């Protein structure tokens with residue numbers, strides 16, 4: 190399984206964003222270089238039904254241009270407040286617009302005292318093929 194690294198600080202920032210936005214889904218962009226998530230850009234969720242959908246606000250998509258200009262591969266993150274961190278059918282449709290882009294996901298379904306805490310997983314999606322990568326938090 191290929192590996193993707195993320196700093197503890199960036200992982201914590203994604204989790205904090207997800208908690209702050211719950212029970213709605215939150216979303217954002219990630220910039221990737223050499224197998225490492227090295228930039229996070231929170232975005233507004235423009236979906237009319239944010240409880241179980243996300244849609245990166247078009248005003249925030251300009252970050253794609255900045256990331257690419259800086260030589261980073263463009264990826265995305267979003268949260269599932271109540272379900273597992275695995276791409277839904279809607280997520281796979283979204284990913285079709287960005288073939289092979291990294292999709293970082295955080296689930297808060299077990300994020301309560303005495304439970305397992307937030308879950309972070311990362312995927313690459315090509316068509317309807319979902320590949321999980323090993324996420325190293327360091």
Ligand SMILES: [Zn+2]
Nearest residue numbers: 267276277280
């Ligand atoms: Zn989703």
